[in-house]
Amino acid sequence: MRTMRLILCVLFALNMVERAECGIPIIGGLLSALANRKQLDPAVKAAMENVEKQFSVDSEKLVKIKDEMIHQMKSGLQKNGDSPMLMLPTHLRKLPSGGEKGSFLALDLGGTNFRVLKVNLQGQGKVDVTQSKHRIAENMMYAPGxxxxSFFAEKVKQMVPEAVGKDSPRVPLGFTFSFPVQQTAINVGRCTGTNLCFKQSVAKASKLYEAPAFSSSPSVVTWFSAPYAGKHEEHIINTEWGGFDSTMKVLPLLAYDVMLDSKSVNPGEHLYEKMISGMFLGEVVRLVASELIAKVMSKLEANNNINSCKKILRDIGVEKASDQDVQVLKKICTLVSSRAARLTAAGLAAVAEYLDRCSDCLVAVDGTLFLKYPKLEERIESALKELLGPKMGVRFLPASDGSGVGAALAAAAATQGA
Structure with missing residues (x-):
């Protein structure tokens, strides 16, 4: 079997304009009560030092997290393994080569949005995309599968009527389903456990669309050459790393995390995801500093001008922000995003080390948080060097629309060969 290039597709749920509607303030009026002081008040300084200490994740702790993730990956790959990292097989045994050509359909289900894409692969990495986007009503999220x-199938028919029907030509279709799916074949799967939404849905796309389908859950999807359920095969595995360490053996869970989790739709589950995902970072900040809204985090941290920061705060309704308020908010943003970066690095280091690719590992990344948040990539790389050494070879490559075009590429790889 020829050597294949390792590609880690890391699909962080990274959208800083969304905020989880959960959690409650715990600091109250700390920021507004201490206005018009150029230097931090001693009480505020002490409070911030305590917060900084809590959010700090040192190298020793990162190593423990990395090693535990490796252990849980190995356990998840065993036939009767008991691991919160489900290590779900995708039944896709070929990677895209970059030379794929032809027309493919792609479906992308994420959160409350559903997309239908018609993707024309032109070879040499060139692609042309036509798509439609639909919002899913709340009652539909909990409807029978x-x-x-049937709702999905109707939207496919509206977008590409020529591809639906008994007499229509079979069109390869890729499906990104943003929740854990236990696949029994490349085109058949069933939701596992308690998901963020769509708890009762059963994915049997091939019967609905009359097309071969590929299902995946945006998490960390990687090419494994390892025993799975007693067989040694090379194929793509969905690690479901959001569920890592559900018993909190090594993750540094704080009171803020507990509050956020208790108000989430899946308390007690996917705690690692809630500590690193852009969907939740703003809520963690809000719990530390009740005035902050998630969408200004990156603006505050990237801006070194106090007056400009005050304008940002005024734009979101905070009219009387002092210099101290701005300093505190910026510091909290830094602490929360830095912890997320370091915990993410521990997970990436675990995957790279397990695959013995620490010196040459290409990570394809899609997501606003990683691509737009100031210094996040730099912080991840710094933590990776702490864990893997200064000459570590983990590299990042932006992957545009990994959940849409990526699904089409998976369908192409499955039908055309890599």
Whole structure:
């Protein structure tokens, strides 16, 4: 079997304009009560030092997290393994080569949005995309699987009527389903456990669309050459790393994390995801400093001008922000995003070390948080060097629309060969 290039597709749920509607303030009026002081008040300084200490994740702790993730990956790959990292097989045994050509359909289900894409692969990395986007009503999220997937099928028919029907030509279709799916074949799968939404849905796309389908859950998807359920095979595995360490053996869970988790739709689950995902970072900040809204985090941290920061705060309704308020907010943003970066690095280091690719590992990344948040990539790389050494070879490559075009590429790889 020829050597294949390792590609880690890391699909962080990284959208800084979204905020989780959960959690409650715990600091109250700390920021507004201490106005008009150029130097931090001693009480505020002491409070911030305590917060900084809590959010600090040192190298020793990162190593423990990395090693535990390796252990849980190995356990998840065993036939009767008991691991919160489900290590779900995708039944896709070929990687895209970059030379794929042809027309493919792609479906992308993430959160409350559903997209239908018609993707024309032109070879040499060139692609042309036509798409439609639909918002899923709340009642539909908990509807029976048949009803939900009938909705999907109707949207496919509206977008590409020529591809639906008994007499229509079979069109390869890729499906990104943003929740854990236990696949029994490349085109058949069933939701596992308690998901963020769509708890009752059953994915049987091939029967609905009359097309071969590929299902995946945006998490960390990687090429494994390892025993799975007693067989040694090379194929793509969905690690479901959001569920890592559900018993909190090594993750540094704080009171803020507990509050956020208790108000989430899946308390007690996917705690690692809630500590690193852009969907939740703003809520963690809000719990530390009740005035902050998630969408200004990156603006505050990237801006070194106090007056400009005050204007940002005024734009979101905070009219009387003092210099101290701005300093505190910026510091909290830095602490929360830095912890997320270091915990993410521990997970990436675990995957690279497990695959013995610490010196040459290409990570394809999609997501606003990674691509737009100031210094996040730099912080991840710094933590990776702490864990893997200064000459570590983990590199990042932006992957545009990994959940849409990526699904089409998966369908191409499955039908055309790599």
């Amino acid at each position: 048949k009803e939900l997937f």
